[in-house]
Amino acid sequence: MSPRSKTISTTRRSIYRHPISLVNRPTHFCPGCGHGTTYKLIAEVLDALDIRERTIGVAPVGCAVMAYYYFNCDISEAAHGRTPAVATGIKRCLPDRIVFSYQGDGDLAAIGMAETIHAANRGENITVVFVNNSVYGMTGGQMAPTTLTGQKTITTPSGRDTSLAGPPIDVCKLINALDSPWHIERVALDSPAGVRRTRKALMTAFKGQMEGKGYSLVEILSPCPVHIHKTPVEALSFLKERMIPAFPLGIFRKEGKRLT
Amino acid sequence: MRNRVLMNGNDALGEGAIRAGCDAYFGYPITPQNELTAYMARNMPAQGRVFIQAESEIAAVNMVFGAAVAGKRGMTSSSSPGISLKQECLSYLAAAELPAVIVNVQRGGPGLGNIAPAQGDYFQATKGGGHGDYHMIVLAPYSVQEMHDFTIDAFQLADHYRTPVMILTDGRLGQMMEPLSLHTGKPPKVPPKPWALTGALGRKPNHIRSLLLEDGALEQRNLILQAKYRKIMAELVRFDERMTRDADALVVAYGTSARIVEGAVDKARDMGLKIGILRPITLWPFPKARIRELATRVKGILVVEMSSGQMLEDVQLAVGDRAPVIFEGRLGGAVPDESAIIQSLETLVRHRHRGGRS
Numbered sequence: 176m177s178p179r180s181k182t183i184s185t186t187r188r189s190i191y192r193h194p195i196s197l198v199n200r201p202t203h204f205c206p207g208c209g210h211g212t213t214y215k216l217i218a219e220v221l222d223a224l225d226i227r228e229r230t231i232g233v234a235p236v237g238c239a240v241m242a243y244y245y246f247n248c249d250i251s252e253a254a255h256g257r258t259p260a261v262a263t264g265i266k267r268c269l270p271d272r273i274v275f276s277y278q279g280d281g282d283l284a285a286i287g288m289a290e291t292i293h294a295a296n297r298g299e300n301i302t303v304v305f306v307n308n309s310v311y312g313m314t315g316g317q318m319a320p321t322t323l324t325g326q327k328t329i330t331t332p333s334g335r336d337t338s339l340a341g342p343p344i345d346v347c348k349l350i351n352a353l354d355s356p357w358h359i360e361r362v363a364l365d366s367p368a369g370v371r372r373t374r375k376a377l378m379t380a381f382k383g384q385m386e387g388k389g390y391s392l393v394e395i396l397s398p399c400p401v402h403i404h405k406t407p408v409e410a411l412s413f414l415k416e417r418m419i420p421a422f423p424l425g426i427f428r429k430e431g432k433r434l435t
Numbered sequence: 436m437r438n439r440v441l442m443n444g445n446d447a448l449g450e451g452a453i454r455a456g457c458d459a460y461f462g463y464p465i466t467p468q469n470e471l472t473a474y475m476a477r478n479m480p481a482q483g484r485v486f487i488q489a490e491s492e493i494a495a496v497n498m499v500f501g502a503a504v505a506g507k508r509g510m511t512s513s514s515s516p517g518i519s520l521k522q523e524c525l526s527y528l529a530a531a532e533l534p535a536v537i538v539n540v541q542r543g544g545p546g547l548g549n550i551a552p553a554q555g556d557y558f559q560a561t562k563g564g565g566h567g568d569y570h571m572i573v574l575a576p577y578s579v580q581e582m583h584d585f586t587i588d589a590f591q592l593a594d595h596y597r598t599p600v601m602i603l604t605d606g607r608l609g610q611m612m613e614p615l616s617l618h619t620g621k622p623p624k625v626p627p628k629p630w631a632l633t634g635a636l637g638r639k640p641n642h643i644r645s646l647l648l649e650d651g652a653l654e655q656r657n658l659i660l661q662a663k664y665r666k667i668m669a670e671l672v673r674f675d676e677r678m679t680r681d682a683d684a685l686v687v688a689y690g691t692s693a694r695i696v697e698g699a700v701d702k703a704r705d706m707g708l709k710i711g712i713l714r715p716i717t718l719w720p721f722p723k724a725r726i727r728e729l730a731t732r733v734k735g736i737l738v739v740e741m742s743s744g745q746m747l748e749d750v751q752l753a754v755g756d757r758a759p760v761i762f763e764g765r766l767g768g769a770v771p772d773e774s775a776i777i778q779s780l781e782t783l784v785r786h787r788h789r790g791g792r793s
Contacts, residue, residue: 252527264502
């Protein structure tokens with residue numbers, strides 16, 4: 176054994192390992208999709224807080240539904256948009272468990288807007304992970320409530336016309352109008368720094384739930400290259416240059432206090 | 436609370452749920468079932484149980500879905516238009532084999548209709564109002580006592596068969612007051628639920644799902660569900676039969692209609708008409724075998740409903756050409772008239788009838 180390799184072995188420590196809360200299997204998501212990264216970040220947070228064995232996730236219709244393939248914790252399906260209602264039912268019945276919902280933009284801000292607002296307004300002690308990628312992914316790239324003004328989708332072939340479809344909905348701003356939420360934050364998977372900020376936001380939200388603080392919403396701007404018709408690298412530029420200006424990043428609500 | 440009490444049907448049903456060990460109730464206002472939601476609001480939190488007035492009927496039933504996922508006993512109630520809103524989730528509950536109790540205190544329809552008692556939701560309840568191949572157990576009480584008792588049964592059946600159970604009643608049974616004996620003794624035993632999501636502590640993660648995209652997986656799933664439905668059909672059929680031994684004619688009616696029929700049949704018997712009654716208690720599974728059997732012994736069968744003739748179709752399917760089947764019904768919240776029923780019975784017994792809607 177050379178002296179050099181000996182040096183390494185004496186100082187070796189684990190700097191990365193596959194999260195226990197994540198099933199070790201290839202992802203079915205499209206190239207450049209942000210769901211895989213988000214799953215891993217949630218799994219890392221469950222590991223770090225040591226709550227995998229008391230966590231229940233709720234995954235509704237859309238690309239989010241496959242969560243049970245990837246999370247190594249209890250997962251329930253929910254009907255499209257009803258995720259916060261199902262999460263409410265679970266959490267109220269098992270208040271000492273950790274309950275999170277994992278919802279796309281169509282699920283959370285279109286069909287499930289009523290459930291979203293009322294769960295937030297009741298201050299349900301749950302963590303809502305909101306993946307905003309500006310389109311419906313699973314159904315093939317239709318206009319979402321968060322599709323940008325002028326953005327082309329298969330149902331806005333000439334670009335989103337706000338005079339017909341209204342402007343994109345800023346969910347964090349909307350939920351921040353309510354008095355009950357404890358933490359509201361928007362982050363983006365646009366860069367390694369953005370990924371780290373996303374992990375931190377998720378950590379805040381899950382930790383808050385463990386401490387009984389109440390409702391948290393983490394909105395994650397995420398790339399969907401296939402349905403915005405871009406390469407994975409271009410999709411990250413789209414995230415930076417188009418989405419972030421429309422959906423400003425930051426903490427909207429911290430420990431129950433409005434910051435914006 | 437004393438064991439023998441005077442209560443309205445909605446309250447009696449709520450007290451039944453509480454005594455059945457209902458852990459969580461989720462409601463939304465709609466007449467004529469509001470007494471039930473108010474009863475649960477008064478009594479569930481007081482016992483440390485979950486009560487939420489949800490933002491919609493849809494949210495309410497999906498909260499029940501969540502309670503069932505967590506292995507708890509959940510119930511929601513509504514009336515016809517609100518029950519329509521719940522249908523998607525009923526399909527999901529059936530698909531995921533989740534136990535739940537759903538109460539439909541029916542009112543006049545279609546549309547917003549009115550708030551009078553009706554039986555127009557029979558098809559919706561028994562044929563699967565939601566999408567896909569599924570069934571729910573449907574119980575039809577006809578007294579305040581049964582509103583109470585069947586609710587306890589509903590929770591037991593839901594857990595036993597891992598299926599949603601509907602109590603199909605109506606505004607009259609919900610609102611009228613009658614004396615009843617409350618269920619006493621220990622709350623019924625809840626079977627173990629190793630499938631429930633409670634956090635994967637020391638076990639493999641559990642999943643509640645109905646999306647099955649793998650080749651052939653959904654057909655296999657459906658075959659398992661169908662086998663369960665056949666088992667329920669073989670084990671669970673319930674009905675109440677009266678005065679059929681010497682009957683020349685049979686009346687088939689459930690719920691409020693059966694109450695009116697009882698009065699009419701008593702009068703018809705006084706007039707010398709030998710009439711029997713078969714009252715289905717489970718609307719699904721339907722007591723078709725017994726009705727078929729009785730059809731061979733009577734001159735004809737009268738079906739009475741507060742609808743255009745929905746259960747009538749199940750009776751006709753059971754009877755075939757063994758006996759003529761005639762129908763007496765009222766619509767849109769109207770209640771069948773005793774004299775009209777007696778007249779139909781006279782026709783049936785004294786003149787051979789060709790059958791069909793009278």
